[in-house]
Structure formats: C-alpha cells, structure tokens
Amino acid sequence: MNLTVRDLAVARGGVPVLEGLSFSLAPGRALVLRGPNGSGKTTLLRTIAGLQPAFAGEIEGAGERIAYAAHSDGLKSMLTVTENLRFWAQVFAQSDIDPALDAFDLRGLEDRMAGTLSAGQKRRLGLARLMVTGRPVWVLDEPTVSLDTASVARFAEAVRGHLAAGGSALLATHIDLGLDEAEALDVTPFKAAPRVSLEDEAFL
Numbered sequence: 503m504n505l506t507v508r509d510l511a512v513a514r515g516g517v518p519v520l521e522g523l524s525f526s527l528a529p530g531r532a533l534v535l536r537g538p539n540g541s542g543k544t545t546l547l548r549t550i551a552g553l554q555p556a557f558a559g560e561i562e563g564a565g566e567r568i569a570y571a572a573h574s575d576g577l578k579s580m581l582t583v584t585e586n587l588r589f590w591a592q593v594f595a596q597s598d599i600d601p602a603l604d605a606f607d608l609r610g611l612e613d614r615m616a617g618t619l620s621a622g623q624k625r626r627l628g629l630a631r632l633m634v635t636g637r638p639v640w641v642l643d644e645p646t647v648s649l650d651t652a653s654v655a656r657f658a659e660a661v662r663g664h665l666a667a668g669g670s671a672l673l674a675t676h677i678d679l680g681l682d683e684a685e686a687l688d689v690t691p692f693k694a695a696p697r698v699s700l701e702d703e704a705f706l
C-alpha cells in the first residue's frame with residue numbers, strides 16, 4: 503500500500519506553511535524532502551505522522567503504518583538501552599531486538615542507562631527503535647543529526663534494508679545518504695514575485 507498525499511496543506515500556529523502538496527510513496531521507495539530552514543519539512547512530517555491535523559487535503563496509508571523518529575523523543579532515560587528497545591518492541595507487539603542492536607552498533611552499550619548516552623548514541627538508540635516497531639513507513643526528521651560518518655553509513659544501510667524488505671521511508675535530511683531508491687521532493691514554499699514600487703522602477 504502506498505502512502506499518498508493529495509493537495510495537502512500543513513500549518514504552524516494556524517498559518518499554512520506548505521500548500522498543494524501531492525505525492526505517492528510506494529513500498530520499497532524513499533522520498534527525501536529538500537527545502538531551506540523553516541520551509542515546513544518538520545511540519546509536513548509531523549502532519550503525516552498524525553501528530554497534528556492537516557490544514558487541508560488528504561493523507562492515505564498513514565496512521566498505524568507509520569513509525570516516526572525525530573530527535574530523541576520517546577527515550578526513557580532511566581531504562582537501559584536493552585530495556586528501552588524491549589519496551590518499544592512490546593508496545594509494537596514485536597520480540598526480536600537483536601537486529602536493531604546490531605544495525606545501530608549498540609553492542610557494548612546494552613546495559614547503559616539511556617540518559618547517560620552521548621548525543622550520537624542517543625540518536626542511534628532512537629533510530630534503532632524504528633526496527634522494533636515492525637511498521638512499514640518510516641518518517642524521519644533529520645535522522646543523521648549528531649551521527650558520525652560511520653553511524654550515517656549504518657543508518658543508510660538500515661534504511662536500505664527496510665526498503666529491500668518492502669518498507670518505505672519519508673525523510674527530511676540535508677545529507678546525501680546515497681540511496682539509489684530515493685527520490686527528492688522540493689518543498690520550498692511558493693514565494694510571491696517581489697513587488698516593485700514605482701520608486702524602484704526608476705532604478706531598473
């Protein structure tokens with residue numbers, strides 16, 4: 503099933519930041535949102551993840567099919583790495599956390615409290631959570647922030663594995679992950695043509 507967006511408008515503080523968006527994301531594919539700071543990528547991803555209502559338009563194939571990751575949300579700082587992953591696996595009725603530990607190089611950190619991890623390690627744990635959700639559509643907001651080069655490569659590999667298994671991914675990132683299966687969507691908001699005053703025209 504595709505994730506399909508039709509004529510979608512998303513808003514922050516009641517003001518639309520992006521309008522007229524339409525796309526369809528098929529299993530096995532990734533879509534990378536490109537746009538400058540403040541263009542509305544986070545707002546779009548939050549809307550598709552169901553964290554805020556759409557301002558207008560339709561979203562199909564989302565809801566329970568989405569696993570959303572942004573920053574270190576959902577980390578339980580007083581639980582260990584293993585306990586965090588087991589907790590989420592239980593929430594999503596999954597059991598095997600080993601592939602997630604391996605994919606995000608969390609071996610050796612299993613018994614550390616999540617709250618004591620470094621920024622990049624926390625990010626790896628947050629991303630590892632995706633793998634224990636069993637959900638087909640990964641929605642990722644700047645997933646590589648705080649990650650070193652090796653971790654970015656591991657993350658790209660995890661996304662590739664997810665796509666190869668029939669999953670899909672929608673992500674906002676400024677980094678080229680080298681995903682052959684990825685397409686890009688430019689979400690630069692429509693900018694009105696600059697207004698030229700009569701005084702300005704005298705200088706044209």
Ligand SMILES: Nc1ncnc2c1ncn2[C@@H]1O[C@H](COP(=O)(O)OP(=O)(O)OP(=O)(O)O)[C@@H](O)[C@H]1O
Binds near residue numbers: 519538539541545
């Ligand atoms: N709580 C808020 N109330 C009003 N406007 C907001 C609020 N939060 C964000 N905005 C504005 O909404 C617009 C879209 O923000 P958003 O975070 O979606 O952009 P982004 O493309 O993800 O940016 P970045 O690349 O910097 O992360 C920005 O102009 C931002 O300043």
